[in-house]
Amino acid sequence: MDHLGYYAGKSVLITGGLGFIGSNLARRLADLDARVTLVDSLIPDYGGNLFNIAGYEDRLQLNIADVRDPYSMRALVKGHDVLFNLAGQVSHLDSMTDPFTDLEINTRSQLSILEACRYENPDIKVVYAGTRQQYGKPRYLPLDEDHLQAPTDVNGVNKLAGEWYHIVYHAAYGLRTASLRLTNTYGPRQLIRHNRQGFIGWFVRLAVEGKEIQLYGDGQQLRDLVYVDDVVDAFLRAGACEQANGQVYNVGGQAPISLLALAQLLIEVAGRGSLTLVPWPEARKKIDIGDVYSSSARIQSELGWQPATGLREGLASTVAYYARFLDRYL
Amino acid sequence: MDHLGYYAGKSVLITGGLGFIGSNLARRLADLDARVTLVDSLIPDYGGNLFNIAGYEDRLQLNIADVRDPYSMRALVKGHDVLFNLAGQVSHLDSMTDPFTDLEINTRSQLSILEACRYENPDIKVVYAGTRQQYGKPRYLPLDEDHLQAPTDVNGVNKLAGEWYHIVYHAAYGLRTASLRLTNTYGPRQLIRHNRQGFIGWFVRLAVEGKEIQLYGDGQQLRDLVYVDDVVDAFLRAGACEQANGQVYNVGGQAPISLLALAQLLIEVAGRGSLTLVPWPEARKKIDIGDVYSSSARIQSELGWQPATGLREGLASTVAYYARFLDRYL
Numbered sequence: 001m002d003h004l005g006y007y008a009g010k011s012v013l014i015t016g017g018l019g020f021i022g023s024n025l026a027r028r029l030a031d032l033d034a035r036v037t038l039v040d041s042l043i044p045d046y047g048g049n050l051f052n053i054a055g056y057e058d059r060l061q062l063n064i065a066d067v068r069d070p071y072s073m074r075a076l077v078k079g080h081d082v083l084f085n086l087a088g089q090v091s092h093l094d095s096m097t098d099p100f101t102d103l104e105i106n107t108r109s110q111l112s113i114l115e116a117c118r119y120e121n122p123d124i125k126v127v128y129a130g131t132r133q134q135y136g137k138p139r140y141l142p143l144d145e146d147h148l149q150a151p152t153d154v155n156g157v158n159k160l161a162g163e164w165y166h167i168v169y170h171a172a173y174g175l176r177t178a179s180l181r182l183t184n185t186y187g188p189r190q191l192i193r194h195n196r197q198g199f200i201g202w203f204v205r206l207a208v209e210g211k212e213i214q215l216y217g218d219g220q221q222l223r224d225l226v227y228v229d230d231v232v233d234a235f236l237r238a239g240a241c242e243q244a245n246g247q248v249y250n251v252g253g254q255a256p257i258s259l260l261a262l263a264q265l266l267i268e269v270a271g272r273g274s275l276t277l278v279p280w281p282e283a284r285k286k287i288d289i290g291d292v293y294s295s296s297a298r299i300q301s302e303l304g305w306q307p308a309t310g311l312r313e314g315l316a317s318t319v320a321y322y323a324r325f326l327d328r329y330l
Numbered sequence: 331m332d333h334l335g336y337y338a339g340k341s342v343l344i345t346g347g348l349g350f351i352g353s354n355l356a357r358r359l360a361d362l363d364a365r366v367t368l369v370d371s372l373i374p375d376y377g378g379n380l381f382n383i384a385g386y387e388d389r390l391q392l393n394i395a396d397v398r399d400p401y402s403m404r405a406l407v408k409g410h411d412v413l414f415n416l417a418g419q420v421s422h423l424d425s426m427t428d429p430f431t432d433l434e435i436n437t438r439s440q441l442s443i444l445e446a447c448r449y450e451n452p453d454i455k456v457v458y459a460g461t462r463q464q465y466g467k468p469r470y471l472p473l474d475e476d477h478l479q480a481p482t483d484v485n486g487v488n489k490l491a492g493e494w495y496h497i498v499y500h501a502a503y504g505l506r507t508a509s510l511r512l513t514n515t516y517g518p519r520q521l522i523r524h525n526r527q528g529f530i531g532w533f534v535r536l537a538v539e540g541k542e543i544q545l546y547g548d549g550q551q552l553r554d555l556v557y558v559d560d561v562v563d564a565f566l567r568a569g570a571c572e573q574a575n576g577q578v579y580n581v582g583g584q585a586p587i588s589l590l591a592l593a594q595l596l597i598e599v600a601g602r603g604s605l606t607l608v609p610w611p612e613a614r615k616k617i618d619i620g621d622v623y624s625s626s627a628r629i630q631s632e633l634g635w636q637p638a639t640g641l642r643e644g645l646a647s648t649v650a651y652y653a654r655f656l657d658r659y660l
């Protein structure tokens with residue numbers, strides 16, 4: 001189907017709409033002539049940033065609200081065709097120091113959003129942002145959707161529960177829901193203020209600032225990465241396709257790459273920065289999960305999606321963006 | 331190891347201690363000379379029943395409190411050697427009509443109990459009561475612990491999250507935790523007041539009262555059942571064995587049996603009751619998961635447990651109990 005043409009004139013709600021993926025998705029949807037409303041609470045250090053919609057302020061409706069507020073959400077879900085449900089607490093480290101906040105945002109709020117949809121807008125399509133962290137330490141690679149879910153931190157447990165509410169509400173009430181299990185996503189508009197939301201944004205910042213990137217151990221851990229425009233395309237496909245209803249899909253990268261090779265490529269593309277290997281800190285070693293990367297075979301076969309942006313090209317766009325707008329992200 | 335001798339002189343806390351499994355476990359522990367404290371909030375219709383500890387009132391400490399109260403739990407976990415963590419909302423139907431209460435009890439409270447243990451009693455052993463409902467509709471039978479977890483109702487999602495907090499707290503903090511994924515448990519002291527907590531207690535009541543047991547469809551759905559004394563033994567083993575730390579185990583029945591054959595056997599054993607087949611109600615059909623039974627191979631091999639009580643023998647004890655004390659359970 002024409003998953004891009006589908007959105008012309010459609011009314012779309014995005015939770016976490018000022019965040020990294022949400023804002024890139026919002027800009028794309030505005031370009032596709034959708035009527036877009038963003039919900040974001042701009043919690044400091046979570047990733048929401050008003051600058052992320054710079055140039056699009058007149059083409060996007062912004063509603064400041066917290067997904068933990070069930071009354072606001074009940075009002076906000078009304079009248080939309082599609083909900084891209086991206087609001088979340090995404091720091092694994094924070095989920096261990098403050099597990100209840102993570103639970104409230106990633107689990108309880110998902111339940112209240114789904115209850116809101118069930119009662120106020122049962123025809124809405126909902127696409128949830130899951131995470132490959134739900135799988136935990138891989139038993140085999142690449143991870144497919146049939147891999148056991150055995151999360152290794154509170155965030156992984158809470159995201160898993162948040163996703164499965166979506167699947168249950170499809171099975172029990174016919175709500176049209178789908179979940180994308182994202183791997184490491186990178187690109188413009190990502191939070192780079194601190195290093196608690198994954199490594200890639202932080203590496204980009206260090207390179208752009210000409211600083212030293214530290215890798216744990218020998219840096220040979222394999223990861224996959226997806227450029228944000230490709231992730232946006234995956235959401236647009238899942239939102240437009242009826243076949244996705246009740247399904248979960250991995251959204252994985254092209255060939256996996258070692259952190260060492262990635263950092264080297266990043267430094268080369270940026271023309272700045274440096275690299276050093278350091279011993280594993282004990283606390284990080286404990287929750288490390290070794291090599292990890294996902295198979296996108298299911299979403300490729302069912303929704304026609306694959307990652308289109310090469311790593312060098314994606315990193316070049318990312319570095320160029322932050323070189324220009326660094327002060328907006330510090 | 332001598333998992334029974336282990337408990338002599340040990341201090342044991344049981345959440346949900348006035349409930350079906352909790353009270354049977356408590357009585358057994360008292361007989362093994364453990365010092366036992368029960369925590370229960372006696373929420374109506376959940377299963378807690380003061381009569382469940384009749385004759386043991388002087389040998390068990392009872393503390394009325396709700397596991398949703400983090401301050402009480404923080405005080406209560408102190409000083410114990412083992413926590414059997416059985417408090418839960420167990421009705422799948424109720425979890426769909428009131429998903430937030432289910433979330434609070436089965437998920438959020440588990441997190442707060444584990445936080446309490448982590449800070450107040452990091453050496454405690456914690457054994458959690460999981461459920462085979464976490465697996466959802468079987469992809470293959472018997473269900474083993476490597477089967478995908480794909481719950482079909484909110485209760486299954488919340489129990490899954492509650493279990494995985496236990497596993498995460500083992501991996502991240504070294505807390506000695508284990509989870510038993512229970513199948514249909516039956517026996518004395520089970521709630522039989524209403525039919526929202528699974529079929530077996532309700533069938534027992536109908537038989538004892540000489541009433542009609544209704545089966546949906548052709549009654550050929552296979553299930554496995556475990557007598558409560560056997561489940562108690564599984565908890566005692568998991569609590570005493572270091573090998574169980576960080577592990578999940580199915581606690582399944584002997585040979586699976588069709589609901590029709592089970593009802594016939596029950597009526598024969600009771601010498602009362604009757605049986606009829608009725609068409610599936612639409613709402614129940616939607617969340618039915620077909621045949622389902624578990625493999626206990628892992629717990630048998632690692633902890634030496636297997637179901638010892640034959641179905642006829644277990645049903646006879648159960649029927650005899652309720653024939654005598656029916657009025658205490660209505």
